[in-house]
Each structure stands twice: as structure tokens, then as C-alpha cells.
Amino acid sequence: MDPNGNAVPDLASVLRTLASLTRQGANQQQSVLSTTPPLPQAGNTYNQNAAFVANSNLSSIDNGVYDPYAPSITSIVPRPESVTPLDPRLVPQTRKDFPAPAPTPPPIDPATITEWSQGLRCISKIAVQNPKLKDILRKMMADQEKHEQMWWQGRVALLEKQAARVEGSQQLNSVLKSIGALSIDMDDPNNEESRKRELEAYDTRVYNASSDMYKTMCAELKGLGVPFFGTKSDLILNPQDLETDHQRPKFKVTEAELLSLQRRMLEYLEDMYK
Known part of the structure; x- marks a missing residue:
């Protein structure tokens, strides 16, 4: 016994106690190793991680302990790749062969028109494309009318002057007769011819x-x-060509026919824009 009165254990009992403690430590270590998950193998990473997390979560639930930091199944299971909608502009389109547009016919040159129907269609298009055509044609017609009136008035004045000369000569003859002088012959052909030439x-x-x-x-x-104004010269027929050629070339006119077309066009423009 020790000085305090306690019994001192002998050596054999101490050894037996140490041996029992050693066996308990070995059993605990073996139980821990049995619950430790095995190391993942190549090719089974996803399945093993998922099983480990599932076991961990289930064990936590079974133990009634919730670990907020424990990884969940959804955080470990790989998500499928998100499908991003493609831009329709980036999707290769199938090539469609469209028919080539029909070529636009060239505008008709007015200098090549020798038929009235074509000329009428042409002047209608020109009137639409040129809004100033109306004013220009009206000014031309006004100037023409002004000159024609001036020329007519001048001719009338000349006739009045000639008549006045005849009347003056008659008055002169009457005066000459009153004084017994020789009178002037008003029926002289020279006088009449002079007036005509004038x-x-x-x-x-x-x-x-x-x-x-x-x-x-x-x-x-x-x-x-x-x-019909400025018609190409090669489209105007020579009268001699008509005598030698029995067949008349198409789309060609004589000078008389062209002049008739010009007058007809002037009458049409006068009726439209007067």
C-alpha cells in the first residue's frame, strides 16, 4: 500500500490493463477504415462521387445531423451542356438560284421614230418626265402667234399704203383737171406692176x-x-430611191411624209397645251 493507504496494483494487473486498451484502439481503427470510402478508379469518378455524396447525405440524415457545407448531389452530378440557340444569320443557308431579271429595254430614240403611234407614246412619256415641257411649249406658241400677227399687220399696212397712194393720185388728177393740166393715168400697167412687186x-x-x-x-x-423633229437622215427616203427600188424600206419616210408628221405633232401639242 502507498503512504496514503491506497493499495498499489501489482505488475501483472497493469500489463493486463494496457493490453486491453491496445486491443480497443485497434478495433476502433479497423472500424474507421471500414467506413472510409475507397479511392476512385479511372472511369468511375462520376459514379463513385455520386455514391459517396448520397451515402454521406443519407448518413447525415440518419444521424439527425445537417451539415450545410456538405456537397449535394446536384452540385456534383454534371449538368448537360446548355443548348444555346443559334443565330439564324450564322446558320448556313441553302443557296437558292433565282432567275436573272429580264433586261430593261433601252429607251426609244426620238430621232428613230417614223410612225405616229410610236411618236404619240413617246411624247406622252416626255410630258411625264419633264414637268417644264408645258411652259416651254406655251411660250413657243405665244412667240409664234406674236410674230404671225406682226407680219399680217405689216402686210395690211402695205396694202393700205398702196391704196392711199392710188387715192392720192386720184385726188391729184382731180386737182390737175380743175386747172386744165394733164392728168395721171392710174390705169398704167407699170403702176400696177410696181405695186405687185412691192x-x-x-x-x-x-x-x-x-x-x-x-x-x-x-x-x-x-x-x-x-x-419627228431631228429625224435621222438615213431614215428619210429620197424620191429617186422610190423610183429605182420597187420595195419600200421599212420604218423610212419621205420628206413630204415627215413634214406631215411634224404638222400633225404641232397640232397635237397646240391642242394639249394651248
């Missing part, structure tokens, strides 16, 4: 002026694209 000269001047005005108008109408 009138013809005036008419010639008017004709030349009207011809110049007509040429100017034709040039302006050609610039506006009005058909």
Missing part, C-alpha cells in the same frame, strides 16, 4: 422670217425630245 417683196421677207422661226422651233423641239 407686195411680193414683202411676202418674201415674211416667208424667210417664218422659215427661220420654224428652224429655230424645230431645234428647240428636237432638244426637248419631241418625235
Whole structure:
């Protein structure tokens, strides 16, 4: 016994106690090793991790202990790759062969028109495309009318002047007769011929002026694209060609026919824009 009165254990009992403790430690270590999950093998990572997490969660539930940091099954199980909708512009499209557009026919050159129906369609298109055509044609017609009135008034004035000269000569004869002098023969052919030549000269001047005005108008109408004005020379038939050729070329006109078409077009424009 020790000085305090306690019994001192002998050596054999101490050894037996140590041996029993050693056996308990070995049994606990073996139980821990048996519950430790095996190391994952290649190719079974996903299945083993999922089983481990499932066992861990179940064991936690069975033990009544909730571990908020324990991984869940949804965090371990790989999610399928999200399918991103493709941009339709990036999707290769099947090539569609569309028929080639029909070529646009070239506009008709007014200088090649020799038929009235084509000329009428052409001037209608020009009137739509050129809104100033109406004012230009009206000004041309006003200038033409002004010159024609001036020329007519000049001719009337010349005739009145000639008549006044005849009347003056008659008055002069009456005065000469009253004093017994010789009278002037008013029926002298020279006097009549002189008046006629004077009138013809005036008419010639008017004709030349009207011809110049007509040429100017034709040039302006050609610039506006009005058909039958500025027609190509190779489309105008020579009268001699008609005598030698029995078959008349198509789309060709004589000068007389072209002049008739020009007058018809002028009448049409006058009716439309006067």
C-alpha cells in the first residue's frame, strides 16, 4: 500500500490493463477504415462521387445531423451542356438560284421614230418626265402667234399704203383737171406692176422670217425630245430611191411624209397645251 493507504496494483494487473486498451484502439481503427470510402478508379469518378455524396447525405440524415457545407448531389452530378440557340444569320443557308431579271429595254430614240403611234407614246412619256415641257411649249406658241400677227399687220399696212397712194393720185388728177393740166393715168400697167412687186417683196421677207422661226422651233423641239423633229437622215427616203427600188424600206419616210408628221405633232401639242 502507498503512504496514503491506497493499495498499489501489482505488475501483472497493469500489463493486463494496457493490453486491453491496445486491443480497443485497434478495433476502433479497423472500424474507421471500414467506413472510409475507397479511392476512385479511372472511369468511375462520376459514379463513385455520386455514391459517396448520397451515402454521406443519407448518413447525415440518419444521424439527425445537417451539415450545410456538405456537397449535394446536384452540385456534383454534371449538368448537360446548355443548348444555346443559334443565330439564324450564322446558320448556313441553302443557296437558292433565282432567275436573272429580264433586261430593261433601252429607251426609244426620238430621232428613230417614223410612225405616229410610236411618236404619240413617246411624247406622252416626255410630258411625264419633264414637268417644264408645258411652259416651254406655251411660250413657243405665244412667240409664234406674236410674230404671225406682226407680219399680217405689216402686210395690211402695205396694202393700205398702196391704196392711199392710188387715192392720192386720184385726188391729184382731180386737182390737175380743175386747172386744165394733164392728168395721171392710174390705169398704167407699170403702176400696177410696181405695186405687185412691192407686195411680193414683202411676202418674201415674211416667208424667210417664218422659215427661220420654224428652224429655230424645230431645234428647240428636237432638244426637248419631241418625235419627228431631228429625224435621222438615213431614215428619210429620197424620191429617186422610190423610183429605182420597187420595195419600200421599212420604218423610212419621205420628206413630204415627215413634214406631215411634224404638222400633225404641232397640232397635237397646240391642242394639249394651248
